[in-house]
Amino acid sequence: MKRFMRTVILGAALAALFSTTGLSAEASNPLIGTWQFNPAKSTFTGRAPKGQLRTYAIAGDAEKLTAKGISADGKPTLVRYTARYDGKDYPITGSLGGDIISLKRIDEYTTESTQKRAGKPVIIATRVVSKDGKTLTVTSKGTTAEGEAINNVMVFDRH
Secondary structure: OHHHHHHHHHHHHHHHHHHHHHHHHHHHOOOOEEEEEOHHHOEOOOOOOOEEEEEEEEEOOEEEEEEEEEOOOOOEEEEEEEEOOOOOOEEEEOOOOOOEEEEEEOOOOEEEEEEEEOOEEEEEEEEEEOOOOOEEEEEEEEEOOOOOEEEEEEEEEEO
């Protein structure tokens, strides 16, 4: 009976440890939160959006993005996806680039996304959160669905 109780207690302790570790990993992800576009610090080869508010959240074991904005011509925009950092393809809606996205983690502060259209990579973006957690820089290179080449650096401030 004592052996059974030790096994139960050890199992409960390990379960608590692993669930706490997962929560702290989510809490320590510097990308999670809301970010406001800063046009004064950003550069574009094409037309710049008038504004954008990005929210990154955890959805189970995946990252969820909701980006609401105003395009260069004043129209509302909405980009959404839920994807894991496993290099696999996931649907993305509202993007100027592709209809599929895959994510890769480079390090604690840096991630890379690849958007695809018709199965081919069209936009690669690198996202870097500053060490102080106050600034997000998204560098995007590729081609929009309309064939416009982009080489953009979007800077966001934590909201």
